[in-house]
Amino acid sequence: MRNRENAILEVRDLRKSFGNNLVLDGIDFEVYSGDVISIIGSSGSGKSTLLRCINQLEMPGSGEIYYRGEDVLVRGVNVSEYRAQVGMVFQSFNLFYNMTVLENCIVGQVKVLGRSKEEARERSLEYLNKVGMSAFVKAKPRQISGGQQQRVAIARALAMDPDILLFDEPTSALDPETVGEVLAVMQDLAAEGMTMLVVTHEMEFAHDISSEVFFMHKGKIHERGTASELFENPGQPETIDFLRRFRTGRAF
Amino acid sequence: MEKLSQLIIDIGRLWEGYGNSYLRGIGNTLILALVATAIGCIIGFFFGVLNTIPVSENEHPVKRFFLGFVRVIIRLYVEVFRGTPMVLQAVFLYYGLPYITNNALRFSSIWLASIIIVSINTGAYMTESVRGGILSVDPGQTEGAKAVGMNHFQTMSAVILPQALRNIMPQIGNNFIINVKDTSVMFIIGFPDFFAAHRSATGATYLYFPSATIEMIGYFSLTLIASFLLRRLEKRMDGESSYELAAADPLVMTAGTYKHAERSRK
Ligand SMILES: Nc1ncnc2c1ncn2[C@@H]1O[C@H](COP(=O)(O)OP(=O)(O)O)[C@@H](O)[C@H]1O
Numbered sequence A: 001m002r003n004r005e006n007a008i009l010e011v012r013d014l015r016k017s018f019g020n021n022l023v024l025d026g027i028d029f030e031v032y033s034g035d036v037i038s039i040i041g042s043s044g045s046g047k048s049t050l051l052r053c054i055n056q057l058e059m060p061g062s063g064e065i066y067y068r069g070e071d072v073l074v075r076g077v078n079v080s081e082y083r084a085q086v087g088m089v090f091q092s093f094n095l096f097y098n099m100t101v102l103e104n105c106i107v108g109q110v111k112v113l114g115r116s117k118e119e120a121r122e123r124s125l126e127y128l129n130k131v132g133m134s135a136f137v138k139a140k141p142r143q144i145s146g147g148q149q150q151r152v153a154i155a156r157a158l159a160m161d162p163d164i165l166l167f168d169e170p171t172s173a174l175d176p177e178t179v180g181e182v183l184a185v186m187q188d189l190a191a192e193g194m195t196m197l198v199v200t201h202e203m204e205f206a207h208d209i210s211s212e213v214f215f216m217h218k219g220k221i222h223e224r225g226t227a228s229e230l231f232e233n234p235g236q237p238e239t240i241d242f243l244r245r246f247r248t249g250r251a252f
Numbered sequence B: 001m002e003k004l005s006q007l008i009i010d011i012g013r014l015w016e017g018y019g020n021s022y023l024r025g026i027g028n029t030l031i032l033a034l035v036a037t038a039i040g041c042i043i044g045f046f047f048g049v050l051n052t053i054p055v056s057e058n059e060h061p062v063k064r065f066f067l068g069f070v071r072v073i074i075r076l077y078v079e080v081f082r083g084t085p086m087v088l089q090a091v092f093l094y095y096g097l098p099y100i101t102n103n104a105l106r107f108s109s110i111w112l113a114s115i116i117i118v119s120i121n122t123g124a125y126m127t128e129s130v131r132g133g134i135l136s137v138d139p140g141q142t143e144g145a146k147a148v149g150m151n152h153f154q155t156m157s158a159v160i161l162p163q164a165l166r167n168i169m170p171q172i173g174n175n176f177i178i179n180v181k182d183t184s185v186m187f188i189i190g191f192p193d194f195f196a197a198h199r200s201a202t203g204a205t206y207l208y209f210p211s212a213t214i215e216m217i218g219y220f221s222l223t224l225i226a227s228f229l230l231r232r233l234e235k236r237m238d239g240e241s242s243y244e245l246a247a248a249d250p251l252v253m254t255a256g257t258y259k260h261a262e263r264s265r266k
């Protein structure tokens, strides 16, 4: 089953520098359908840059990214089409401020996927309902809370029928009391078999939902394993040190 | 008191003889200012967008050269037309065109000439405003648009420009008000605006102060009404300050919350 031919995403020796700051130093991994991979690591270890390289908001310096076997970094690839398949949820939501909640979910479907307005609307409502935001279709992003905005952002990404969803610290900008509502939505998605790559500092959550966990350190995947391997039996001193700082007394 | 009644009488006399000319002047001023501001905005958006096309290092060299060249031209245009008086630009273009082409080309109508000159002038200011308006939109908006797969054009037209337009509405309004007043210099090439009505009325009656009073009141009313309408327009663009909930009870629709260990593990 898990051989490279049927990987959704394959990342090979990915490197990226900003000036002389080497931020990604040879990243290798594959993502298969239904995987939920959490990426943890301290600030500045390159987690965001990795996600941003995957959907080409940043151009990697070298290395390859294959999406369903196709190299997406070569010239001539339709980047927009590729990005439509790889959804992204940002720490700062990035909902379109000039549109209502509903329009936010519709616009990409109509403009990028060429769906009719009615179909796009129906799907948007379906996904807004799924994230518990269908009552807010008429609201503008600035009129709702951070947690609500993030749930809309997830609905917007889902409405594009992505193959894989990337989350970059989706709850880091939220008030503590709204973190739970976003994590609940993500947990449901994971349970339904959505393929996800999640950068997060919510260790308990990562422990609960992940099929695999990557610990990033200095631009490398320093240690990787199943959730229980990595959280309960970390092998590397840097991992142990990092996790110690997040322990809350609960067992995991 | 005596002076005031004298003024009112003089204004009455002026109005009797030249009322139509004043009114036509106001109409012409208003039309010129509106049309030139609109065209100036179109110029400004066109150049402002050209000016903010990202030039990345892995772009094709020809494209990079072309974009660089376009930027220099736009820069030049902006500097020249912001840096010289409009009254002079009017004379320069109006008389320059037949001069340079040996009378082969000339402005066929004062209207056309005036609209072109005021539009180009407004365009120079708007180009800078639009550039600023685009740059002031949160970069996250572009990233959000790209992440759903929109290309540069779609990102601009659906997400960035509507927000940039809202950002620069005050400047557009400002330009319109400036145009209402400054089109008065177009008398230099014979444009029949509101101020031109003053010149012809006083040329025969010598009632300078009463006519100037009419002009002051006229211009001030125009700009006051314009400011008011612009505020209304801005409010409308902002949309409702509150929103209606689509369902009767929003709590029913609210997502649950995540609780560690309550749910079964994978
Ligand atoms: N656009 C950028 N320009 C320059 N340096 C950047 C840029 N984005 C990220 N970096 C640098 O790359 C490193 C990794 O950043 P990031 O990927 O955001 O880390 P993380 O998400 O793990 O906190 C940091 O040192 C950061 O300063």
Ligand SMILES: [Mg+2]
Pocket: A047, A048, A049, A169
């Ligand atoms: Mg980050």
